[in-house]
Amino acid sequence: MQNSSQWAEMTSSSENCSFTAINSLAWSLQLGLSIPTFILGLALNSLALFVFCCFWRKQTKTSVYMISLVLADILLLLSLPPKLYYSVTKVPGLLCSLIQAPYFVNTYTSIFIIVCITVDRYICIRHPFEGRANQSPRWAVVICCFIWAAAWICSIPIYVFQKKEPIKCFHNMSDQTWSVPFIVSVEVFGFLIPLAVMVFCSAQTIWILLNHKTHDKKSVEESGSLRVIVINLVVFLVCFTPVHLGILLQCLVRQHLIVSCRMRQAISLFLQVSMTFANLNCCLDAFFYYFAAKEFCKKAHLRRAIELCPVLNPCALRWHCQRWENAPCQDTDSAVPDVAGPVP
Template sequence: MLNSSQWAEMSSGSENCNFTDIDRLAWKVQLGISIPTFILGLVLNSLALSVFCCFWRKQTKTSVYMINLALADVLLLLSLPPKLYYSITRVPGLLCPFIQAPYFVNTYTSIFIIVCITVDRYICIRHPFEGRANQSPKWAVLICCFIWAAAWICSSPIYVFHRKESIKCFHNLSEQTWSVPFIVSVEIFGFLIPLAVMVFCSAQTIWILWNCKTHNKGDVEESGSLRVIIINLVVFLVCFTPVHLGIFLQCLVKQQVIVGCRMKQSISLFLQVSMTCANINCCLDAIFYYFAAKEFRKKTHLRRVAEVCPVFNPCAMRWDCQQWESAACQDTDTATPDTAGTVP
């Protein structure tokens, strides 16, 4: 039998559950990961923006996607210092939406542009003639504009449902923001659908290239193109799956489905750390997309780095399938056999 004090402690679990030590530990982890991510990400994405905007000889669908992806990553990285500072500093609740929204908007903008690049690559390989005939950047511009607009519109609940009292941002979202319909929409449209598209397009692309390499008796395991596609998919899964799992679990906490104090503390720590780890994708975008383009390396002084550094060398994608050689998309993020020569 439980005595009265034990029963009172169990019945008021959430009120007596203290998150001070958890938040302090999470902030130290965030600081250790965010500082190198911020510096490296800004360098790589700023370099990518300068190359694609100033030196790319002709704007294509791929260059439009890459410019927008780099811009979203830069804006996300610039939102990290305010995120770190205001997550430990109490400010008026009305100010928090203007700090929180840019972070979430640029995160999901980055996700959807990555999906667009993956779909574009798949179309170019699966339907090379149609892909080559539809390389006008106009559609890419419209799609990117739609993504940016949709991301900002979908962030409106953060502005509408905000706390009025003084709070720490990113820790005290309103109960309406954690409502089941809103979180389910975020999980389905912000992650599960993009993930399904990524898995389908990447699997189809890998299957086509595998058959091409096998038919030509090439070494599949040594194929740079296959490695980039596989690594890109793995990075997407590793970066964005934990944070959306954390959002789902935190929603269960807010809906009082999970009531144990120890479990609540673990979920809070997991969500904060997974959000920080997801930001590493900003650096990996630059490595696995921008350095994979032969045209990018031709327009910069990084060719020797790419030759010497084994991190960048596998990203030099070369298509050995004869059909892809004869009718490839121009200036894609994978390879440009018609316009770019072999990198020495």
Template structure:
């Protein structure tokens, strides 16, 4: 029965290499560019710039873990090294999720209460919130170091039964995905409603600057990148709890969880679209505008 879920899948490995390598290269270039703009050229640090710096940093760290993840998912490695790679990967994925939530809430406050929101742009609270997110993410990743019962194995495989315990998986699904999703959907829906129905000059200006487009793209990217991986975790939990026992279905779920993690990694590149649309300084200090204007797909965003 174990071999049923452990069989090597050539298609999954091909997709992993074919998508992860371009994601790694493009993501590093775009996020390194973003960090240089936000840290060196941003005229005045604000809450938004602090959140974006931390989001780009999380993306870079996750991308740096990808070569290790690729190599040690097909080659055996010491338990401590594997645990560190897995911890690094998931810390930065969930760090990204919660920083995106913070950006969404901050944008909601600025649109809902434009004067108070723009008057309170001190980065102090954003720095404290980001420090808290990083501390909690690393703390919650500590169980990774006890999730493997043997030494020298393939990373992201051979997880112990503790890793698939009901309290842990329920906590990951609720606090790591469903609550952030609810906050983002609520704030995005409220922002869209406000921008569509309140046509004051101030809000017209905000809408004209592309806020509506930014909100929709941010929501779609979050849904596309993070919904499949959490659905896959839920399905794999059912496999480990012996609720799903059919061999062919197990193989499909095993393939799906690998593909969903590849899709989640794409968020590291797609965040650059968010930077371009949301941050004036990012547009001014990079040459992406020329690329966007030349590419027919992005012409509506170049306006």
């Protein structure tokens, strides 16, 4: 009887738990993070798309991946204003689905394209001759189309499971959306497997570069490969780990494994803020474009783009172009040294 009474009290407390203050705080934090992310990210990605399409005349696998990544980031950024507005305004469930689907589709498209770039870089460094000989963009186009198609197909549950009555988007999703099989699939296939591939390829590539560094320190330092690999992995971990941890915790809440009001409020705030924090990846992807600029300087006439776009810093970019013109360039997003050592 005592256990039944305690359970009834916990259930009653759970039902009376208010999220009004939490949602208001979360929306203020989202607004403060999303506005600069939207402005800076849209400017950087629009410039990158212009440069990739107009000045990278020889298309390679990496250029295809990067153009796809830029498009995914731009579409994700364009979904931020309606996401912010409709997260505090009630609209029919179908409209919420049309708003939520592009946001999640472009998020996971970005994740998988980043993984493809990492794998491509690993292959070019682990097998440099085969990697350079196989730079046809055809397979990259096929892979990118498959990623986009798979992401949209996997977004079908957002439409099927959505509530029909007016709701605030990104809130109060149906129980089917938070079902254990669906969330486990999102966690495993949308984050854990890409993370495992990222860690493996990055670790193997770093090992090869560090071994090569003892023999030819200058070439590796000039290439910048080691730096961009580490930055890429750190950005991936920092941007996408919190949001998937938040999704897992929210699933436990919806399965009534976490019933404490204070814990539920904390998890709700953490999930909403971590989703916004993950959007910073759209700005941090600019590191890819910065190191790819070496390719433009030598093969795509980036200095012409600088002359056409006076808002860029000509002095700084000219110094980098002059420095990179003396460094080896390959058809990858960063220079790849001629190494192919044993991997543990």
